[in-house]
Amino acid sequence: xxKFHYANSSDPVPSNDDGNLPPQFTVTVPSKTDIWTKPPTTxxxxxxxxxxxxxxxxxxxxxxxxxxxxxxxYDQGGLIFVLNGADGSRKWIKTGIELLDxxxxxxxxxxxxxxxxxxxxxxxGVRGATLEAVRAKDxxxxxxxxGDGGQRTPLREVTWALETGVGDLWVGVYGAKPSAEGGDLVxxxxxxxxxxx
Numbered sequence: 509x510x511k512f513h514y515a516n517s518s519d520p521v522p523s524n525d526d527g528n529l530p531p532q533f534t535v536t537v538p539s540k541t542d543i544w545t546k547p548p549t550t551x552x553x554x555x556x557x558x559x560x561x562x563x564x565x566x567x568x569x570x571x572x573x574x575x576x577x578x579x580x581x582y583d584q585g586g587l588i589f590v591l592n593g594a595d596g597s598r599k600w601i602k603t604g605i606e607l608l609d610x611x612x613x614x615x616x617x618x619x620x621x622x623x624x625x626x627x628x629x630x631x632x633g634v635r636g637a638t639l640e641a642v643r644a645k646d647x648x649x650x651x652x653x654x655g656d657g658g659q660r661t662p663l664r665e666v667t668w669a670l671e672t673g674v675g676d677l678w679v680g681v682y683g684a685k686p687s688a689e690g691g692d693l694v695x696x697x698x699x700x701x702x703x704x705x
Contacts, residue, residue, distance in 0.1 A: 509527055514558055516541070516556050532696070535694070535697065540686065541686065542686040543588070545622055546623060555685075557588055565672070566705045568642070570589075571701040573697070574638075580607065580685065583687070584684045587641055587651075587681060589669060594673070603617075603641065604682075614637060651665075681695075
């Protein structure tokens with residue numbers, strides 16, 4: 509039985525015999541899907557998420573390589589963390605590549621009460637990346653871009669991401685396609701790693 513589940517998708521879960529994700533898999537993303545919150549009226553949480561639910565205290569590291577043919581404004585995909593509160597509240601962090609003004613960019617968005625967004629340019633022609641998120645000694649979540657030689661470039665620190673009092677933590681991958689134009693976005697993933705205590 510798979511350790512992973514889909515939210516916002518009826519596609520079959522890719523799985524090895526041991527319940528883990530295979531070395532390579534794809535997530536098909538329909539149009540008009542997004543994960544975004546902008547007060548006072550915008551809350552969208554309908555993009556496909558392939559995740560494993562774990563206790564927050566057990567998380568140590570997640571890593572994945574991914575790529576896609578990013579074509580439409582805000583096409584995106586990468587790693588995602590969803591903190592589900594016992595009271596039904598939800599916070600999230602997504603980090604990956606997002607297309608903005610015709611250029612793929614490294615993007616990290618965090619949502620506590622509202623979403624904020626940071627962007628880093630990538631070299632022309634780049635369609636993929638390897639990202640890693642790691643629990644620091646002070647329980648912050650650090651997001652890194654991993655280069656070809658394995659060297660890590662820090663992109664973002666999220667100080668509240670691994671807070672206690674959360675019902676569970678979803679760790680996994682996602683894709684989103686806010687545009688109504690064009691067909692499905694297919695995000696290819698490889699070598700997903702989830703290290704737990």
